[in-house]
Amino acid sequence: MDNKPQLIIRMGSHAEKEYILKLSKQFDGIIVGANIVEATAGATASLLGQKLKIPYYIDPMTYVFGCDLEGIMSERKIKGKKKPVKDYKRAYKRLAPELGDIFSNTLEKHRPISPENFTATALKQVCQKVIDYQLKRLHREFEKDDEYKEYADSIPRPAGVFSPYFFINSDDWFRLFLNLSKTSAAIKPGPPVYSVLCADYKMLIDKSFIDRAVAGIPKTGVKGVWLWFSNFDEWVVQEKYLGAFKSLVEQLSENGLEVYNRHGGYFSLALNKVGMSGISHGVGYGEKKDVLQIKGPPNAPVVRYYLPDIYRRLGMLEIERCFNDLNITTPTDFYEKICDCVICKGVVKNSILDFQRFGEMHYATSESKRQSQTSAAAKRCRFHFLVNRIIEKDFIGGNDLAAIIQKISDAEEKWKEQLPIINNSRHIARWKAVLSS
Numbered sequence: 441m442d443n444k445p446q447l448i449i450r451m452g453s454h455a456e457k458e459y460i461l462k463l464s465k466q467f468d469g470i471i472v473g474a475n476i477v478e479a480t481a482g483a484t485a486s487l488l489g490q491k492l493k494i495p496y497y498i499d500p501m502t503y504v505f506g507c508d509l510e511g512i513m514s515e516r517k518i519k520g521k522k523k524p525v526k527d528y529k530r531a532y533k534r535l536a537p538e539l540g541d542i543f544s545n546t547l548e549k550h551r552p553i554s555p556e557n558f559t560a561t562a563l564k565q566v567c568q569k570v571i572d573y574q575l576k577r578l579h580r581e582f583e584k585d586d587e588y589k590e591y592a593d594s595i596p597r598p599a600g601v602f603s604p605y606f607f608i609n610s611d612d613w614f615r616l617f618l619n620l621s622k623t624s625a626a627i628k629p630g631p632p633v634y635s636v637l638c639a640d641y642k643m644l645i646d647k648s649f650i651d652r653a654v655a656g657i658p659k660t661g662v663k664g665v666w667l668w669f670s671n672f673d674e675w676v677v678q679e680k681y682l683g684a685f686k687s688l689v690e691q692l693s694e695n696g697l698e699v700y701n702r703h704g705g706y707f708s709l710a711l712n713k714v715g716m717s718g719i720s721h722g723v724g725y726g727e728k729k730d731v732l733q734i735k736g737p738p739n740a741p742v743v744r745y746y747l748p749d750i751y752r753r754l755g756m757l758e759i760e761r762c763f764n765d766l767n768i769t770t771p772t773d774f775y776e777k778i779c780d781c782v783i784c785k786g787v788v789k790n791s792i793l794d795f796q797r798f799g800e801m802h803y804a805t806s807e808s809k810r811q812s813q814t815s816a817a818a819k820r821c822r823f824h825f826l827v828n829r830i831i832e833k834d835f836i837g838g839n840d841l842a843a844i845i846q847k848i849s850d851a852e853e854k855w856k857e858q859l860p861i862i863n864n865s866r867h868i869a870r871w872k873a874v875l876s877s
């Protein structure tokens with residue numbers, strides 16, 4: 441197969457702009473959630489419509505309106521009132537009417553969308569609105585700004601549009617999923633239409649569900665499908681789920697669909713050899729995601745160091761404890777045995793002790809009780825991860841499955857006796873088994 445896997449970066453906030461602008465030429469596209477568009481419309485429009493010259497997608501985020509609505513609420517302090525007031529987040533309040541009446545009513549009645557809300561007329565209206573939103577939202581933002589108005593027509597169209605999608609946990613939701621896909625495809629908006637198959641990862645081994653998906657999606661007329669199996673954690677799930685996922689990708693692509701994993705890591709990328717068109721994830725996280733947990737973690741977690749051999753982020757100390765056994769004593773050893781990317785060459789310069797700069801901690805403010813990772817260290821970890829992901833993508837694009845498996849085998853051999861990381865590298869054997877089968 442000569443198709444290289446596509447790497448589409450998901451932007452979680454404008455704070456990540458630096459990474460995206462710097463590496464944009466090596467990404468195949470960028471995807472931004474409609475909630476981010478609504479929270480920062482001007483900045484997003486100028487980023488996607490002007491600054492970045494790469495294909496973009498807007499994720500309409502319709503699924504959140506079918507989940508527990510607490511997920512899109514937050515508490516706000518209001519002047520003169522003692523108790524904070526709980527309300528929908530502004531971005532979602534703005535988004536709902538953009539997507540259609542069903543969505544606005546959901547917020548008004550404080551009742552999540554359910555399949556019964558979709559009459560035949562509603563189905564058509566929703567698909568049209570959700571697609572129009574993706575096609576025209578940035579354009580509208582430019583038009584409303586005197587300074588940018590004249591550039592409005594030069595904004596490229598999105599590389600593809602998504603049909604409205606929800607978390608599928610019943611037959612009714614599944615039928616609606618197919619109907620939404622079909623109705624959206626029938627609109628023929630210009631850019632290709634993609635549907636999002638969003639369900640719990642345990643559904644991967646539900647044969648009837650998978651058979652219906654494989655048979656049903658190609659008939660809807662969509663160009664491709666983005667898979668989102670909630671909590672499908674490539675590093676943790678049992679082999680049977682990895683195998684089922686691989687088989688699903690194979691079958692969908694054999695049926696003529698482009699297949700993407702909305703939150704995937706190296707395993708998904710390697711499935712390019714059996715038909716995966718591409719993956720997306722964030723700049724330093726997001727290689728797996730729980731659908732029902734809409735809110736992010738309360739505190740910024742430590743960004744760990746991605747160990748290229750193992751394709752996983754690990755604690756600094758665990759990796760460092762292996763240095764002795766692996767005979768890593770100089771920076772040159774480090775480049776040879778851990779990573780020789782441009783970031784690591786800049787960080788690990790004088791001694792292997794420099795490796796600790798990826799984990800640098802400090803007291804963020806004079807009142808901080810606990811140390812946290814410095815932003816410079818987090819930035820090093822993210823850049824090192826992204827640079828490696830780009831290298832991985834090129835490696836997979838330029839090699840056959842046998843070479844990919846061989847590389848995993850070599851790493852397994854090299855690391856198998858390294859006790860500090862052994863518990864975090866068990867996925868390697870599973871990946872190898874599934875990719876080889």
Ligand SMILES: [Zn+2]
Nearest residue numbers: 779781784824
């Ligand atoms: Zn590196």
